[in-house]
Amino acid sequence: ISILGTTGIVEPMSEAALLATIRLDIRQQAAGGPGTLVLTPGNYGETFVRERLGLDLDRAVKCSNYIGASIDMAVEEGIREVLLVGHAGKLVKVAAGIMNTHSSVADGRMEILAAYGAACGAGPELVEQILESITVDQALEYMEQVPGLGQAVMDRVIRRMDGCLRRRAGTSMKIEAVVFTNARGLLGRTKGADGLIEKIKAGG
Numbered sequence: 564i565s566i567l568g569t570t571g572i573v574e575p576m577s578e579a580a581l582l583a584t585i586r587l588d589i590r591q592q593a594a595g596g597p598g599t600l601v602l603t604p605g606n607y608g609e610t611f612v613r614e615r616l617g618l619d620l621d622r623a624v625k626c627s628n629y630i631g632a633s634i635d636m637a638v639e640e641g642i643r644e645v646l647l648v649g650h651a652g653k654l655v656k657v658a659a660g661i662m663n664t665h666s667s668v669a670d671g672r673m674e675i676l677a678a679y680g681a682a683c684g685a686g687p688e689l690v691e692q693i694l695e696s697i698t699v700d701q702a703l704e705y706m707e708q709v710p711g712l713g714q715a716v717m718d719r720v721i722r723r724m725d726g727c728l729r730r731r732a733g734t735s736m737k738i739e740a741v742v743f744t745n746a747r748g749l750l751g752r753t754k755g756a757d758g759l760i761e762k763i764k765a766g767g
Contacts, residue, residue, distance in 0.1 A: 581627060588624040589636045598643035599763055602626045602633055604664065608649045611743050616648065618763055628653070631662025634731050634738065646759050647728065647740040651699040651717075651750055654742045658723040662731060676702045676716060683715040700746045717742070721751040728753075 592600050601623040603609055609625065612618045626633035630647070637645050647654070653664040655676065661669045677685075677693040680702075685693070689705060696702035706713040724740060732738040739756040743749050 582629060582632060585624065585626055585629060585633055586636050586640075589633065589640050589642065592622070592624060593637075593640040593642055596622065597767055598641070599646070599759070599767065600624060600637055600642045600644070601646045601648060601763065602630070602637070603648045604628060604630065604650070604653050607745060611741075612648050615743070615748070616741070616760055618760065622763060628663055628665040628668070630657060630664060631731055634662075634728070634736075638733060638736050643736060644759060644762075645732070645736060645738045646756065646763065647738060649740075649742065651742050651744050654724060654740065655699060655720060657727055657740075658720045660727050662727075672699060673702060675720065676706075679716045679719045680706060680712065683712055683719065685709060685712060700744050703744075703747065703750075717751045721753060725753045
């Protein structure tokens with residue numbers, strides 16, 4: 564596969580090599596840090612971590628689409644706490660237990676948003692608009708037709724995502740998540756995310 568970031572530079576790397584790189588980065592963090600780690604799928608996440616959360620990227624590991632595998636590695640390397648920060652275009656999938664977020668593996672973004680939209684009161688026409696959306700931002704724009712619907716949907720998505728992440732991490736590691744889009748900024752976060760962010764800022 565090739566990784567194309569916001570720099571426009573294509574970095575060819577096999578899946579095995581990419582996973583090995585992620586493993587090495589996590590291992591180095593585990594060896595030299597206080598046991599906390601920031602995971603982010605890509606460049607957008609790194610920018611949000613630095614500019615919006617005010618965290619040092621020295622504590623961050625880019626996990627690409629391999630969210631589940633990276634969580635497994637963090638557990639295996641003895642990391643105690645993980646903050647996952649990512650664009651909703653990827654992290655919405657985690658609410659359905661999709662832990663490899665590459666579009667060639669699984670998508671489901673609009674189906675997830677449409678299902679929770681219906682559960683939160685969206686009518687059939689709006690559900691159809693959500694299903695036909697190309698991006699998460701477009702789906703949320705349609706949801707704005709109903710006051711409060713978009714936030715209600717994201718709250719439900721975050722709660723389900725939280726459960727999926729915790730099941731993957733098991734009992735030995737705490738994991739929190741922050742979800743955003745570039746157009747809308749912060750969309751939601753798990754209950755303990757703010758506390759973990761402050762702990763990381765303090766060097767803990």
